[in-house]
Amino acid sequence: xxxxxxxxxxxxxxxxxxxxxxxxxxxxxxxxxxxxxxxxxxxxxxxxxxxxxxxxxxxxxxxxxxxxxxxxxxxxxxxxxxxxxxxxxxxxxxxxxxxxxxxxxxxxxxxxxxxxxxxxxxxxxxxxxxxxxxxxxxxxxxxxxxxxxxxxxxxxxxxxxxxxxxxxxxxxxxxxxxxxxxxxxxxxxxxxxxxxxxxxxxxxxxxxxxxxxxxxxxxxxxxxxxxxxxxxxxxxxxxxxxxxxxxxxxxxxxxxxxxxxxxxxxxxxxxxxxxxxxxxxxxxxxxxxxxxxxxxxxxxxxxxxxxxxxxxxxxxxxxxxxxxxxxxxxxxxxxxxxxxxxxxxxxxxxxxxxxxxxxxxxxxxxxxxxxxxxxxxxxxxxxxxxxxxxxxxxxxxxxxxxxxxxxxxxxxxxxxxxxxxxxxxxxxxxxxxxxxxxxxxxxxxxxxxxxxxxxxxxxxxxxxxxx
Numbered sequence: 472x473x474x475x476x477x478x479x480x481x482x483x484x485x486x487x488x489x490x491x492x493x494x495x496x497x498x499x500x501x502x503x504x505x506x507x508x509x510x511x512x513x514x515x516x517x518x519x520x521x522x523x524x525x526x527x528x529x530x531x532x533x534x535x536x537x538x539x540x541x542x543x544x545x546x547x548x549x550x551x552x553x554x555x556x557x558x559x560x561x562x563x564x565x566x567x568x569x570x571x572x573x574x575x576x577x578x579x580x581x582x583x584x585x586x587x588x589x590x591x592x593x594x595x596x597x598x599x600x601x602x603x604x605x606x607x608x609x610x611x612x613x614x615x616x617x618x619x620x621x622x623x624x625x626x627x628x629x630x631x632x633x634x635x636x637x638x639x640x641x642x643x644x645x646x647x648x649x650x651x652x653x654x655x656x657x658x659x660x661x662x663x664x665x666x667x668x669x670x671x672x673x674x675x676x677x678x679x680x681x682x683x684x685x686x687x688x689x690x691x692x693x694x695x696x697x698x699x700x701x702x703x704x705x706x707x708x709x710x711x712x713x714x715x716x717x718x719x720x721x722x723x724x725x726x727x728x729x730x731x732x733x734x735x736x737x738x739x740x741x742x743x744x745x746x747x748x749x750x751x752x753x754x755x756x757x758x759x760x761x762x763x764x765x766x767x768x769x770x771x772x773x774x775x776x777x778x779x780x781x782x783x784x785x786x787x788x789x790x791x792x793x794x795x796x797x798x799x800x801x802x803x804x805x806x807x808x809x810x811x812x813x814x815x816x817x818x819x820x821x822x823x824x825x826x827x828x829x830x831x832x833x834x835x836x837x838x839x840x841x842x843x844x845x846x847x848x849x850x851x852x853x854x855x856x857x858x859x860x861x862x863x864x865x866x867x868x869x870x871x872x873x874x875x876x877x878x879x880x881x882x883x884x885x886x887x888x889x890x891x892x893x894x895x896x897x898x899x900x901x902x903x904x905x906x907x908x909x910x911x912x913x914x915x916x917x918x919x920x921x922x923x924x925x926x927x928x929x930x931x932x933x934x935x936x937x938x
Contacts, residue, residue, distance in 0.1 A: 486781055487792030492800070496773035498637035513651075513673045514758045516659050524670040526747050527606035529754035530739040534593075534607070535614045537732040538586055539621070542579030544725020545717055546572045546625050550772065551779040551869055552716070553633025558783025564713075565633070567706040571713050572626035580619030587612035597740040600747055606670050613674035620681035627688035632776055643687050651680035723873035727864065727880050734884025735910070741892045742906060749903045752839040756846035759819050763808045763854055770801055771865035778869030787931055794866040794925065801858035809851035816844035846907055853911045856918030863921035870930035879920055888913035 484491040513532075517524045549572035556565040590611050594604045614621075631639045657663045658672025668675065697703060739757075743750040774797045781789040812819055820840055864876040892909040895901055924930075 486784075486786050487777075487789030487796070489796050489800075492773065492777065492793055492796050495635050495637060495777055496770050496797070496800075498641040513655060513677070514754065516655050517670060517673055520659055520669045522747065522751055523600075523602045524606050524673075525754060526603045526743070526751045528610060528670060528673065529757055530597075530736060530743065530750070531607035531610040532614070533732055533736040533739060535611050537729060537736050538615070539579075539583055539618060540729035540732050541722065541725035542575065542583070542622065543625055544728050545721035546575050546579070546622060547629065547772075548717060548721030548724050548868075548873075549626060549629040550633045550776055551720070551871075552713075553629055554635075554776045554779035554869070555783030557634050558780040562701065563706060566701050566703060567710055567713060568633075569626070569630050570707050571710060571717055572629055573623070574709055574714075575717065576622035576626040577619065580622040583615050583618040583622075586615045590615075597743060599740065599743040599750070603743065603747060603750070610670050610674045613671065614677065617678035617681055620678065620685050624681055624684045624688065627685065627692060630688075630692055632772060633779075635776060635780070637773070639691065643684055643691075646687065647680045647684045650683050651676050654679050720871055720873050723877040724868050727868075727873065727877040730877065730881040730884050734880075734889045734913070737889040738892050738906075738910060741889070741896055742903065744896060745901065745903060745906070748839050748842070752842040752846060752903065753907075755820060755839070755843040756850055759812070759847060760850045760854070763805060763850075764857060767801060767804070767858060767861045770797065770804075771861045773797075774862055774865040775869035778866050782870055790866070790870065794862065797862045797866070798859065801862050802855055805854040805858040809854050812847040812851040812854075816847045819847060820844060842903060845904060849904075849907045849911050853914035856915045859918030860914065860921050863918075863925045866925060867921070867930050871933035872924070872930040875924050876921065879917065879924075883913050883916050883920075887916055 484494065514525070514528055517528050549568050552568040553565050556562070556568060590608050594607055594611075597604065599607075628640050628643075631637065654676035655673055657665045658668050658676050659670075660672075661667030665672075691697075693703065739750065739753060742753045774793060777793045778790040781787070781793065817840070820843055864880075867873070867876055888909045892906050895905050895909070
């Protein structure tokens with residue numbers, strides 16, 4: 472069976488098949504994987520700089536992502552609009568959706584730039600050591616100042632992901648990772664004539680990489696071929712009705728990621744109140760977890776895109792088949808990763824020692840590795856359920872069912888993870904593994920209940936695009 476694209480090309484794939492899913496998902500997974508490598512590179516090089524920076528980089532990064540989750544979620548929902556309009560053959564509205572995402576990116580990015588004015592006050596509430604808070608503030612503030620670049624990258628990438636042209640995104644992300652890695656080395660340790668800036672250098676390297684991404688996307692999108700085919704600048708004005716839909720469907724999608732990230736950020740701050748070493752060990756475990764989790768986010772984007780495209784084309788059966796195929800592939804990925812974490816935890820942590828060998832505090836880093844290896848057992852347990860949560864939530868969002876994932880995530884992240892973790896720490900004589908049961912149970916609940924929501928079939932009744 473052949474599916475026909477709206478550019479007139481023919482593709483020998485069955486809608487909802489494994490082949491179709493892999494064609495869309497593999498570039499996005501690799502793209503997301505490059506982002507996880509970028510984050511891991513920051514952590515690995517910071518490990519060779521200082522233990523304070525290692526303790527600070529993950530909670531500060533999660534605090535930043537928590538801050539931007541809602542606007543990023545709204546902007547990313549352009550992916551669903553573009554996918555459904557593409558499936559319905561409504562090219563003009565597809566380009567109009569891209570421009571609404573660009574307008575949102577500019578406005579929201581400028582607003583986030585105001586956050587450094589209040590970051591010190593927020594971080595002072597976390598009961599962490601002052602030396603760690605100082606490093607967190609530096610990293611967070613610089614990322615916020617470069618937020619418009621990150622949001623523009625998000626918006627512009629939807630032009631390709633919504634139309635399932637994901638190899639372009641992969642190429643841009645690989646280029647960005649190479650830039651980030653090189654700038655990390657130069658700016659963190661002071662090579663090539665640059666001063667050694669530690670965690671400040673890691674944040675600046677990320678900004679340079681984001682600038683390069685925006686520049687490349689702008690060059691690619693505004694090529695003469697695209698200007699002629701899509702009439703790119705004919706739909707640049709804000710569209711009140713479409714922006715209202717962005718808010719209606721995208722706001723819950725962004726809030727879903729916001730409450731999830733906020734819950735994990737609070738969890739890390741709770742762990743930080745135990746000790747600096749407990750926080751550093753947790754950061755190493757989450758660094759490994761990101762190598763599993765972030766590619767799954769790319770996989771989820773593929774599911775959301777395909778589900779949206781199939782629903783826009785009136786193929787709900789293909790949307791369902793895509794989802795279940797994605798569940799199979801995602802659980803195979805996380806199952807294999809979990810086996811590695813259980814059998815070879817020390818081997819999985821070796822990349823974080825690469826720069827510590829000649830850096831500062833090598834003995835201190837070595838002392839937290841046994842704890843980090845133990846925490847990887849928790850990561851192994853919840854990773855499979857994380858796959859279920861990501862795939863089913865992405866499928867629901869692709870169909871327009873965005874409120875349920877938001878509410879479930881909000882209730883579970885707070886009442887299953889964050890609040891219980893805080894209560895456990897208050898009991899006294901708390902060890903790190905006691906606290907880590909809370910995120911494990913949280914992810915298990917999320918995976919099972921997201922699957923339950925999908926099985927009800929209510930997502931079939933939602934209509935975003937009038938075909």
